[in-house]
Amino acid sequence: MNNIVYLDHSATTPVHPKVITAMVEMMEEDYGNPSSLHRMGMVAEKKIRKAREQVAEVLGVKSKEIIFTSGGTEANNLAIRGIALQYANRGKHLITTTIEHPSVLNTFKELETEGFTVTYLNVDREGFIQIDQLKEALIPGTILVSVMHVNNEIGSVQPIQQIGELIKAFDHRTFFHVDAIQSFSKTELDLSQMKIDLLTISGHKIHGPKGIGALYVNEKINLKPQLYGGGQERNIRSGTENVPGIIGLGLAVELIAEEQKSKIDKLRKLKAWFLEEVTKQIDDVKINGPASIEDIYSEKSTPQIINLSFPGLKAEVLLHALEDFEIYVSTGSACHSRNSEPSHVLQAIKLSGRELESAIRISLGYWTRREELEYLLQHLPGLVSELRILMQR
Amino acid sequence: MYSDILVRYGEISLKGKNRKLFEKILMQNIKLRIRDIGRFTIERTFGRIYLRKVNELTDKVIQRLTMIPGVVSVSPVVRAGLDLDEFKECALNVLLDALPNGGTFKVETKRANKQYPLKSPEVTRILGGHLLTNYPHELTVDVHNPDVIVYIEIREHDVYIYSKVVAGPGGLPIGASGRGLLLISGGIDSPVAGWMGMKRGVTIDALHFHSFPFTSERSKEKVIELTRILAQYSGRIRLVIGHFTDIQKAIGLHCPEKLHITIMRRMMFRMATKVADMLNAKVLLTGESIGQVASQTLESMEVINAVTNIPVLRPLITADKTEIIDIARKIGTFETSILPYEDCCTVFVPEAPATKPKIKDAEAAEVNLDIDQLIEDAINKSEVLIVTSDGIVAEFDRIGDSE
Numbered sequence: 025m026n027n028i029v030y031l032d033h034s035a036t037t038p039v040h041p042k043v044i045t046a047m048v049e050m051m052e053e054d055y056g057n058p059s060s061l062h063r064m065g066m067v068a069e070k071k072i073r074k075a076r077e078q079v080a081e082v083l084g085v086k087s088k089e090i091i092f093t094s095g096g097t098e099a100n101n102l103a104i105r106g107i108a109l110q111y112a113n114r115g116k117h118l119i120t121t122t123i124e125h126p127s128v129l130n131t132f133k134e135l136e137t138e139g140f141t142v143t144y145l146n147v148d149r150e151g152f153i154q155i156d157q158l159k160e161a162l163i164p165g166t167i168l169v170s171v172m173h174v175n176n177e178i179g180s181v182q183p184i185q186q187i188g189e190l191i192k193a194f195d196h197r198t199f200f201h202v203d204a205i206q207s208f209s210k211t212e213l214d215l216s217q218m219k220i221d222l223l224t225i226s227g228h229k230i231h232g233p234k235g236i237g238a239l240y241v242n243e244k245i246n247l248k249p250q251l252y253g254g255g256q257e258r259n260i261r262s263g264t265e266n267v268p269g270i271i272g273l274g275l276a277v278e279l280i281a282e283e284q285k286s287k288i289d290k291l292r293k294l295k296a297w298f299l300e301e302v303t304k305q306i307d308d309v310k311i312n313g314p315a316s317i318e319d320i321y322s323e324k325s326t327p328q329i330i331n332l333s334f335p336g337l338k339a340e341v342l343l344h345a346l347e348d349f350e351i352y353v354s355t356g357s358a359c360h361s362r363n364s365e366p367s368h369v370l371q372a373i374k375l376s377g378r379e380l381e382s383a384i385r386i387s388l389g390y391w392t393r394r395e396e397l398e399y400l401l402q403h404l405p406g407l408v409s410e411l412r413i414l415m416q417r
Numbered sequence: 418m419y420s421d422i423l424v425r426y427g428e429i430s431l432k433g434k435n436r437k438l439f440e441k442i443l444m445q446n447i448k449l450r451i452r453d454i455g456r457f458t459i460e461r462t463f464g465r466i467y468l469r470k471v472n473e474l475t476d477k478v479i480q481r482l483t484m485i486p487g488v489v490s491v492s493p494v495v496r497a498g499l500d501l502d503e504f505k506e507c508a509l510n511v512l513l514d515a516l517p518n519g520g521t522f523k524v525e526t527k528r529a530n531k532q533y534p535l536k537s538p539e540v541t542r543i544l545g546g547h548l549l550t551n552y553p554h555e556l557t558v559d560v561h562n563p564d565v566i567v568y569i570e571i572r573e574h575d576v577y578i579y580s581k582v583v584a585g586p587g588g589l590p591i592g593a594s595g596r597g598l599l600l601i602s603g604g605i606d607s608p609v610a611g612w613m614g615m616k617r618g619v620t621i622d623a624l625h626f627h628s629f630p631f632t633s634e635r636s637k638e639k640v641i642e643l644t645r646i647l648a649q650y651s652g653r654i655r656l657v658i659g660h661f662t663d664i665q666k667a668i669g670l671h672c673p674e675k676l677h678i679t680i681m682r683r684m685m686f687r688m689a690t691k692v693a694d695m696l697n698a699k700v701l702l703t704g705e706s707i708g709q710v711a712s713q714t715l716e717s718m719e720v721i722n723a724v725t726n727i728p729v730l731r732p733l734i735t736a737d738k739t740e741i742i743d744i745a746r747k748i749g750t751f752e753t754s755i756l757p758y759e760d761c762c763t764v765f766v767p768e769a770p771a772t773k774p775k776i777k778d779a780e781a782a783e784v785n786l787d788i789d790q791l792i793e794d795a796i797n798k799s800e801v802l803i804v805t806s807d808g809i810v811a812e813f814d815r816i817g818d819s820e
Contacts, residue, residue, distance in 0.1 A: 344630030414669035 034387035075274025096226035106247035115165025151180030173207035178313030179329030188219030232276030236269030488585030519554030589618030606704025660798035
């Protein structure tokens with residue numbers, strides 16, 4: 025196989041050719057500023073409206089509830105800070121988990137320096153929060169709970185519906201934000217049933233462009249803007265719209281939603297098959313995150329993320345060794361011995377030191393073929409045993 | 418305001434017979450390093466070099482010149498006519514540039530043109546008076562220890578006026594001292610060692626040991642970037658990317674873990690000695706400093722040095738880390754050196770590396786290595802990059818092709 029075997033879809037995905045075409049058209053022809061009064065401005069505005077409808081329709085929400093941002097990080101910042109600073113008069117307590125993406129965790133860390141109190145929910149060894157702990161954490165004055173749907177490193181799927189119901193039963197005014205960047209199009213998502221008030225998605229994880237994301241904000245919420253300017257995006261997110269990005273996101277969302285039904289089951293089977301093979305072919309492999317095959321089918325484990333530890337070697341060396349065969353994966357931690365900080369997620373699920381330093385993530389996409397994983401399996405067992413001998417750990 | 422640049426190169430003027438050669442090399446190096454800015458007339462007179470008619474490019478050229486080994490200092494020069502009233506005004510502007518907020522000064526006049534009607538002390542007196550009267554801030558004359566000196570050189574057709582002095586690195590021009598091979602890692606020390614070698618006139622080639630997949634492409638990119646920064650001083654560096662993976666593997670498989678680092682360094686020195694021979698380099702240069710890591714104890718150095726028969730220069734051998742970092746900052750390599758990508762030395766660190774190895778132990782630990790074959794294969798798989806301040810300008814698949 026001469027082609028690239030790209031197995032790092034949770035980092036980013038290739039852009040869908042139709043999305044590229046649509047974006048190029050926006051840059052070459054319909055390049056007007058949507059705020060301009062003339063016809064060219066109107067054309068751009070219409071296209072944005074359509075993209076907003078595309079996203080809203082797939083999420084099952086109203087199109088005015090969609091705010092376009094510069095990506096997942098900004099959307100998460102806007103959701104969390106926008107709620108905290110707007111509703112601080114109701115209380116200053118916030119809840120999240122220890123395994124969130126840095127764009128969520130660091131936003132909460134910052135709010136702690138601004139007078140808010142944050143409860144960080146622990147996860148068990150498979151990466152799930154305990155509903156009882158959430159129950160205990162909720163207090164009068166809890167204004168926001170933010171929980172990621174699918175963890176980007178280990179693929180655990182949080183029981184979002186249970187969480188949403190619990191929050192709203194406790195206090196219907198407590199807001200619920202879900203970072204759905206990894207789950208969107210990979211896991212069932214029903215915003216009203218799950219009682220979600222705010223939800224983040226990102227373009228480049230779903231074969232859309234980088235630099236674009238969207239935040240669903242329930243229309244009843246009055247979000248405090250984090251950027252001030254010309255009043256775009258209902259005055260919540262000022263700045264001239266990234267028109268090609270927005271058009272790309274809208275189309276990417278529509279395209280992937282069409283594919284979801286037919287592809288998701290295939291992806292689940294692929295992951296299940298791979299996990300069985302890899303544990304059969306390699307000694308001493310640890311599956312990080314939900315480990316049983318049933319979890320994949322019961323939606324506790326996302327179909328596209330596989331995280332494995334091969335105790336006895338360093339993940340970064342394995343990553344580079346695979347790279348030599350044009351196979352691209354990622355590691356849970358960079359292993360520069362001088363200032364390495366292993367993944368907070370892998371630490372949260374209490375991996376041992378040897379498991380931590382040897383964890384790699386293989387993330388699949390809708391376009392991943394079984395032959396590609398077979399090709400990986402041709403090389404992985406040999407490399408793992410060779411490196412284990414060499415590194416003598 | 419400035420039109421010309423005066424370059425001082427103190428040390429090489431002391432070197433008797435070699436002086437002519439050194440001057441020639443320095444002039445060549447200067448030409449090479451400013452060629453992309455423009456082509457200027459370069460003259461050598463009375464142990465100094467002048468760049469003519471640089472005009473508005475003065476600042477840019479001075480910035481380059483002060484990076485060139487051998488250059489002690491440079492001064493931007495105003496060229497004026499012989500008319501006293503004209504160069505009086507120029508002198509005031511020169512003083513204002515060198516001393517913007519007041520202080521002490523003196524005037525020094527040299528009269529090369531003996532036909533000039535006024536004698537040097539007279540010119541000095543008239544100009545001193547003019548400056549004292551017209552300088553807008555507080556100003557006093559101090560003939561012993563002035564803040565600045567305004568130099569007036571009266572020549573046949575014109576007058577040179579200068580005052581500001583910008584220090585260069587000093588040392589000897591690169592090429593004056595033969596060729597050396599620098600063992601470069603991605604760390605802080607080795608680029609500094611290379612720069613110090615350059616400063617003593619050594620033409621530097623560099624050898625980096627690349628051990629993919631034990632080290633990443635990024636660490637190689639980092640070394641290329643460090644080499645590019647060093648090339649700002651020398652113009653051009655030949656960088657050998659040594660294929661070290663198979664040697665690493667062989668050490669990992671066949672040698673006791675405790676001695677991994679020692680044997681790895683011995684293999685590096687063996688390979689470097691061979692490469693130096695191929696490139697006609699007379700010495701190796703390393704960034705070693707006593708006691709910094711396990712392989713840099715005196716005992717380790719003895720065991721490692723034993724495999725080579727050419728001199729190993731260690732410019733930083735007694736420097737403290739803070740001193741090394743100061744130089745790294747000054748020469749612009751520090752920020753790149755601290756990027757967190759692994760180099761050879763940090764993947765294989767055993768739990769307890771030997772700090773006091775013995776030669777006979779190292780030799781015993783190497784019995785299962787086919788040393789000559791490993792080195793030969795590694796050299797055959799190595800590539801060469803020619804790096805200038807613009808980046809890579811040429812690549813060769815074999816070391817022998819890079820001449």
